[in-house]
Amino acid sequence: MPLICVAAPKGGVGKTTLAANLAEALHRAGRCVLAIDFDPQNALRLHFGLPVRDGAGFVTELPQRPDWQELVRHTACGVGLLPHGTNDIHAALRLNAALEREPELLLAPLRAMLADPALVVVADLPPGPSHPLHLLAPIADLVVAVLLADATSAALVPEIDSGRFLGTGTMAALHTGRVRVVLNQVDPQSRLSRAVAEALARHLGPRLLGAVCRDEAVAEALAAQHLLHELAPESAAALDIEEIAQGIAALLPAPAEAAVP
């Protein structure tokens, strides 16, 4: 039932990597997890071992209003996966216009999936302001905003504070309360990275959900098409992600409670 959106005000922050590994960590913690890729880069599937050539996904089927249950892929780690699918620019623009006219194209099947009380949905969203983020933020239980410990990310914190990042207009303050921040690729050896991370930690306070240190094992895991816990479970980044997953699990209702209507 809970919907966790993993988003970022800018690209290249490791949002998809974090979404994939958080989904797997939540699954290991005993949750039934479905990871949905709303990002046209269609990269979430690679973390779960799907072949590069496998371009199938739910977005290409969306105009035909498919049953999403039938499109779920079962991955080796046990996480259910709905890949975005490969789309060309014309199809993507047409779909965007269709979603603007009829948001229910996306929301209705998503709500059907969320009706399962035992299911935790981890949604990987496109970077920056996007139509899926605009649609999903109002129904999300938690929005995990991923930032780097760099100056550009620091400059984008006001976008998160103000709610402009979520694009939710007058409801921004309400939705901003559901945003938690994860600092990714924090480099303890870098003076700037340390300074930015500390400044952000002071500024965000309890809204800082976690921090992941810079670790080569993360990139190597993707290149090997394995999740980080499979390839390097004792790596520093894997332990950081584990801690973030525990933090998220603490925020969510327990699985037994979720079954109660």
Place this chain on the structure above:
Amino acid sequence: MGQDSDVVRVAAALKSPGIRYRSFGNEPVRGTAHPQADVSNSFPLLGAAIEAAATEARSVPMPAEPSAPLAGGPPASFIPLPADYASRPSPGPVDLSYPVPAPAPAPRQAEAAPRPAPPQPDPSIAEAAPRPVASTPQPVPPRLPAGSAEAHQHLLQALAPPAVLPVPAFPPGAPPQATGGTLAALLGAAAQGVPQAPWPSPLPDSGLLPAAQVTLPLSEVMRLVATGSPSGKSPFAAFRIAGGRAGPQ
């Protein structure tokens, strides 16, 4: 081993099958395995991606003529802007509102009959479905004057503790605790309070610390109020900036 096949070839060419390979203790020139093979074995995504890209490239026909070089001036189709372009009046702001399609004209026979009321949408859907992006008014951030002090504010100085923290959406459940790792190190460094020299935290001139920087529990302050401070300091000293403006005792 690579040298074995070399020796066999040499022995065959010289018709001297008795030739044997001896290393004399030297390292073999040829490696036992190709390093490229190790990399592709470790990272199968790399090989798969390159192969997929190569297949795509083969399926797309190459242009008949080589493309024009990027350097060496503008392309032939380049038309320079007219000389008075800069002085021309601005065409005005672009209308980014989403064009709503005009309703289809009703047939003539139906005009006489009263129109039935449109069906009301399901309230649950109407509540959950947000309005289209174009119709949601977004606050436009103000543009600061170029000479203002705020415009020159340092990037990290803009990250002072917020005046009002948003209400958490998760009242039940314990907040995430940093048990170790990067977050714990980060919070430990941040809790030391004094930021690094290049990015001093702006302090208010009221003489009071921001609430987030007060570390003394409120219960202890109340105890000091009730029993009096043994050091003779004000019970509220923990709320003030060290060396700041003195407040009422």
